[in-house]
Amino acid sequence: MDLSTLGPFLVGVITSGLVLGFVYAIIALGYTMVYGVLQLINFAHSEVFVTGAVVGFEIFRVLEPSPMNGYLKLLIALIAAMVASGMLNVIIERLAYRPLRNAPRLVPLITAIGVSLILQDVIRIIEGFQGRFDLTYKLPPAFNTNFCGADSSCEALGTALTKVGISLQIKEVIVVAVSLLSLALLNYLVNSTKLGRAIRAVAQDRVTAGLMGIDSNRIIALTFLIGGALGGISGVLFGMKFGTINAYSGFDPGIIAFTAAVLGGIGSIPGAVLGGLVLGVIQNLIGVTNVLGSILNIANLQAIDASYQRIGAFLVLVLILIFKPTGLLGRSNTEKV
Amino acid sequence: MTAIRPGSQPPTAAPDRTWWLIIVGIITSSLLMLTQEPTWRAALPGGIAKFLTNPLVGSLLLTLFLSNLLFAFRWKAAAWAKALVFFGSLFIILPWAGRDNTAIFDLAIQIGIFAALALGLNIVVGLAGLLDLGYIAFFAVGAYTWGIFGSGQFAKILGYFADNGGPVGGGLRYLLGGLLLTILGAVVMSIISKVKGKWNTGQRWANFLAIMGLVAGIIMSLRGVLILMSPQAQSLMSGVNPNFFWLFLVLALFAAASVGVIIGLPVLKLKGDYLAIITLGLGEVIRVLANNLSTYSNGSQGITPIVSPTVPFMNAIAGALGFSPDQYNLFFLYFLVIAIIAVIILANVRLDRSRIGRAWVAIREDEVAAQAMGVPLMQTKLIAFATGASFAGIMGVIFAAKQTFISPESFILTQSTSILSMVVLGGLGSIPGVILGAAIVTILNISLLPSLGEATAALKLPQQINPAQLQRLVFGTILVMMMLFRPEGMLPSARQQRLMHEDDDPSDNETPQDSLKHSAVEPAAEVYSPGTASIKDDQRTGGAR
Amino acid sequence: MKRAKGNVGVRLIGVVAALLVGAAQAQTAQTTIKMASLSPLSGPQSDVGTQISNGARLAVNEYQGQFAKLGLNLSLQPYDDQADPTTGTAAARKIIADSSILALVGPLNSGVAIPVSVALAPSHVALVSPSATANVLTERGLKNTNRIVPRDDAQGPAGADFMLSKLKAKKVYMLNDKTAYGEGLAGEVEKALRAKGVQIVGSEGTEEKSNFGSIIQKISLSKPDVIYFGGVYSQVGVFAKQLREKGITIPLVGGDAYDSADLLSIAGAGANNIYFTTIVAPASEVPAAKPLAALYQKTFGKPIQGFGIFGYDAAKVVLQGMLDAARSGKASGQAPTRAQVENAIRRVRATGLMSGTVQFNSVGDRRAARMYIMKVNQGKVRLETTLDVKAPRP
C-alpha cells in the first residue's frame, strides 16, 4: 500500500466521520439542553430520538407513492418528527420529571431510565401492530444517488471530490445541510431571542431567574420542547443516513451522543456540536487504526480494529477529561469558597 | 420544618405485632409449601392445586413468603418471634421449597448476588456520592478471575504461551526482568512520593516513568510466569483444583479492588455527571476487552464449564435432608451467599459507622468543606471505589460458579443501571433499603414479570400486548411510579429520611423528646439555610475544580 | 414510617388478589403434558425470539391431535430468556419445577443454551436448540442437548467451500458481529479458508448496528473479492445497504441468520449478490412449506421467516420424540417420563421438516444435513446450490 492511496483513504474516513458526527451532534444537543436547565441525564432522550425516526419513517412510507418533490417530503417528515418528539419530550417532563424537581438528583435519573424502558416497548408495540420491527426508510430515489455524480450539472466537482477521497450521497449532504441549518436556528434562538435569554438564565440559576420574574417551569418545558424537536430532527437524519431503525436502536447512539455532550462540556451548545464531530471522526479513525498500523508497520496498532470503535470514544473522553476536566468547551465553574 | 426527627430512636407508637408476625409467617410458609411440596399438593383438590401451580400465583406466593423476612425485620415484635420467622424462613422453609423447586434456590442466590452488588454500589453512590454507571465491570472482573482458573481456559492460555511464548527458559528471563522493573518502579515511586509540596516537571516525569515501569514490569513478570508454567497446561485441562475456590474468593476481592483503584485514579477527580459518563464508558471498556481479548477470556464464546468446590459436610447435610446430588451445588452456594452477604452487611455497617463512613458522607455533602476538615479526597474516594468493587468481585466468583458459564453478555451496560435502580429504589445509603431494592428488582425481573407472561400464555391474546413481551414496559412503569410516589426509596436511611421530609407534618410519630427539642429550635423554621444551599450550588457545577 | 411499611404488605395482598382474578383459569380433562419454548420474547432480540416461539406453537397445534389419541393433552409453555444467560438459567429452573414440561425448544443463543443445558441436564429435560451453533454446546456431550442447525465447524467449512468453488474467492474480508454466534461461525470459516490458502485481507468484529463507514472504507482499500459477514440479518442488511451505496458490488456471504425476508427489505437496493448457507429448504423444494407459510400468516398476521421455520422444525423434533416416548409407554393417558423423552429425542427420526430429516448423533448434532446455499439478487431469494454436511463425529 502506498501513500498516494492513503491520503484519499483518510479523507474518506474523516468525511464519513464528520457526517456521522453531525448526527451525533444534533442528538447531543438534546441531551445538553436538558442537562443545562435540569442537570439531568435524560436517558429517555434516546427514545425521543427514535420516536422522531419512527415518525419520519411513517411519513416517507405514506408518501412513497406520491409524486411529491422529495425535498418537500423531507420537510414534512422533519416537521412531523420535530412536533412528535418535542411534544413527547414535554409530556415526559411534565409527568415524570416535574414532580421530582426537588428530589435528590439520582431519583429523576432512575425515572428517566424507567421512561426509556417504557418508550422502547411502546414504540415496538405500535409498530408491531402493523407487523413491523425493523423499520427501513423508503427515501425518494434521488436521495440515494451520489452527490454531483454522473450526469449531474456539477459532475466535474463530483469527480474532483472523488479524487481526493470524498464520495458523498445526496442524503449525506442533506444530513449535513439540515444539521447546519438547525444549528444556526438554535444558535439564533438561544443567543438572540428573549426565550433564549430566559433559558440561559434558568440554566444559570433557576431560583434567581424565578425571582426575576421568569416562569422557570414554562422555560423548562420549552427547553424540553426544543430539545425534543432536535431529537426529532436527529431521528430523521439518523434514519436517512443509516436506513434502518427499530425500537431499541436509540440506546447505542444515545450513549455515544451523551458522551459527545460531555466531551464538549456538558451544558454547552457549541461544545455538544464539537464533541459530536470529534467523536464521529475519532470513531471512524479508530475503526481504521489497524490499516494505518499495517501501513506504518506498527504491530501493536494492527490489533485495534472496528471492534474498538465503541470504547475508543470513551477512552478519548477519559483522556480529554483528565487534561480538561470540564470538557473541550465547558465553562470552568470556579466555585466560590 | 418545624420539628426534628430523632436520629435513631425507634418510634414508640407502632403497635406490637408479634403474633401477627408469627401468623403471617405460618400462613405464607404453608402457602409456599403447598405450591411446592408435591405430597402436600397432591392432597389438595384438583382445582386448587391447579390454581396454586399457576406460574403467576406461584411467583406471588413466593414473593409474599420472602416479604416475611422484611416483616420480621421491620415490624415491632418480640425478638424471639423475629428471630424465629427470619431464620426459620431463611434456613428451613426456603431450602425446603428449594429442594422441590430449584428455581427458588436460583432466585434466592440471584437476589443474594444482586444484594451484594447493590450494597457495594451503595457505598460508592449512596455514601460517598460518586455516581458510578459502570459498576458491573467489577463483577465481571470477579467472574473472570474464577472463570479463567476454574475452567480449562487457563490451560488454553498456557497452551497459547507454549506455542507463542518461546522457550520455557525465556520465561525465567521475563520473570526476572519483570520483577527487576517492578521493584525499580516501586522504589522510584516511593522516593518521589516522599517529596513534599509540588512536584517539578522532572519529578513528574520520573513518577510517570516509574508507574509505566511498574506496570510493564508486572506484565512482563506475569508473562514470564505464564511461559514458565506453560508445560503444565495438560494437567490443568479442567481448571485448578476446585478447592482453590476459597483462595480465589479472596483473590477476586483484591483483583476487583485493584481494578477499582486503577479506574478510579484518573477519573475520581471528576465530579458528578462527568464521573457518571466516564465510569459508564470504562465499564464498557472492560466488557469490550473481555469480548476482544480472546486469548485470555475466550471472547464472545465465553468460558465453560466452570467448576465449583465440593464441601463434603455440606453435601452430607444436603444428602441427609433429601436433596438429590445435582442440587448439592445450589444448596452449598445458597448458604455460601447468605454467609457472604452477612459478612458484607457487617463490613458495610462497620464502615458506615466509622471515621471512614463519616468521611464518605462528608464528601458526598460538600467536598470543599470535607477537605478543609482534613479529609483527603482522592484517598477516601478511592477507598469507597475499591470497597464497592471488592464486594462485586467476590460475588462475581459465586456467579461464575453458579452459572458454570460466563461470557461478556452477562456484563452489559444495562446491568449497571439495573443495580443503580436497586440502590435508589431501596433507599440511597440505607443498608436494609438496598437489599430490599435488590430483592424487588430481582424478583420482578426473573420471577414475577416472566411469570406474568407464562401464566397468560394459554390465553389467546394478540401478540403485541402479550404480557410476556411487555417486561420492559411493566418494569419501567414500576420504576417511574416508585420514584414518583416514594422518591426517597422503600426503606430510606435515617439521614435521607430527615432530609427529604423536613417539611412534612411530623404528627404521625412525634415523641415527647421531639416536642422538647421543638421549642428549642423554633427559629430554624424561618431561617434560610445556606448550609444546604451551598451544596446544591456545589452539585450544579459539573466539572472538577 | 413503620406504619407505612406495614402497608406495603397490605398493598401487596391487594395486588395479588387483583392479579389472581386474571390469572385463574383451570383446564381439566386428560393428563396435561407441556413442551416449553425458551427464547427472547422481550428486548432487542424479541423479534427473532418471538418467531421461534410462534413456530413452536404451530408445531404444537399440529401435534395436539396425535397426543390426544394417546390421552394426553399437549400445550406449549413459552418462557422468556431476554437473551440473557442469567434470566435463561432462572427460566430453566422454573421449567424443571413444572413437572408437566417434558422437553424444551430453544434457546436461541449459544450463550444462553450452554448454562441452560447444564441446569436442565440432571433433571433430564431435553432441549433442541433451533439456532445455537457454538461447537462447545454439543462438544460437552450432555445427554439432553441437541440442535437442528449444523454447528459452526460444519457450517463454516461449507460456507468456505462454496466461496472457494463457486465464487472463486482469492481474497476474502472476514467480518463478524462479536457475538458467540457470528464470531464463532466466522472463525470457523476463516480457519477453513486459511487451510485452503485463501488470503484473508481483513478480519474483524463490530458491535455497531448502523455505522459501518470505516469498515467499508477499509474494504474498498483492500479490494477483496468476497466478504464474509458472520452476523444476523438485521445488522447485515444495514451493512449491505451501505456497502452497495458506496459502489462495492462483490459477493457478501453469511450463515443461516441471514434467512429472513427482512434482509431484503433492510438492504433495499443493496440486496444483491448476497449468499447464505441454511438448512431450511426453499419453498420450491418442500411441498409443505406453502401451507405452513399460509398458516403462520393466518395465525400471527406476519409472514414466516427463517427463525420461525427453525422454531417450527426444532419443535417438531421435540414433539416427535415426545410422541415416540409416549407411544412406547404403557397405558393411555400416562405421560412418559422426562428421561424417556430425553432418550427418544436423541434417537428420533423426524421427517417432513422444512430442513429435511433429522437424526442426531451421539452428542446431539445432526448426523447429516443438507445445506442450501441461497442467493439474494434483485429482491429475490433463490436456491444457488446445495451441499451435504455431516456431523464431525458419528
Next chain:
Amino acid sequence: MSSASNNSFILDVRGLTKVFGGLTAVNDVTLQIPRQGIVSVIGPNGAGKTTFFNMITGIYEPTTGFIELDGVNLVGLRPDQVTSAGIARTFQNIRLFASMDCQENVMVGRHSRLKAGYIDSLFRTKRFYESEQEARDVANMMLDFVGLGQFRYEMATNLPYGDQRKLEIARALATSPKLVLLDEPAAGMNPRETEELKSLIRRIRDELGVTVCLIEHDMRLVMTLSEYITVLNYGSKLAEGLPHEIRNNPQVMEAYLGRGAVAGEYGKEAVAGMQEGV
C-alpha cells in the same frame, strides 16, 4: 528555604501572589501572624481577602510566594494536608454537612487526628473504639465550648444562622489547629450574637491557645477584637498596624470612602464602625 527566624510568629507569609487569567487577585502580600494573637484581614469587597485565605488553606495554589506554618512549608499542600499541619478554617457561605447532626459534623473535623484506619474500622479493634471515643469526646467538648452542647443530636441545618456559624467554628476547632481562619464569622449575625462571638473568639485564644485570624466587615468587631490588622485593597497590602493606627490611616479611609456612590453606604458604615469600636 529558611524557617521563620522569629519564633514568635506562627504563620509567615511572604510575597504571596495569585493571578487568575489576567487578573491579579492577590499581589505580593506579606503577613506574619504572631503566636496566640488575634489578627484581622480587612478590606473592601473584592480586595482579595478570601483568595488570600484560600491560598493559605491550599484550595488555591499561589502563583508565587511562600507560606510557612511554624517553620513548615505549606505551599503545594492539599487542603487536607494543610489542615493536618494545623490550620483550620470556616467558610464565608456556611458549609455544614446537611445530613449530619451537630455532633457528627464536628466529629468529621477530628478526621485527620484519628489513628483508626480502614482495617481498624472493619475489625473493630481497640484502636477503633479509642478513636471513636476520642472523636466523640472532642466533638462534645467543642460543642460545649461554643455553647451548642444541648444541640448535639440536632440536624446541623436546623440550627439558627448564628448557631450554624458557631458550629462551623466548633468543627474547625476539632481539628486541633494551631491557627484558625474565620471567614466573616459575624456575617448575618445580630448585635447580641456578635457580642457572643466576640467573647467566643477571645476564649478560643485564651482557653485553647489557638491563634485566630479573621476576615470581617463588621468594623466594630474588628477594632475591639484585633490586636493587629492588615488591610488589603485591590489585592495588595494597603496598610497594617494596630487598630488605632488603621483607624487613623488616611489611605484606609480613602479606600473605604472613595469608592463612588455604590460602595458609599457600605464604606461610610465601615468607617463609622472603625471609629466607634474602641
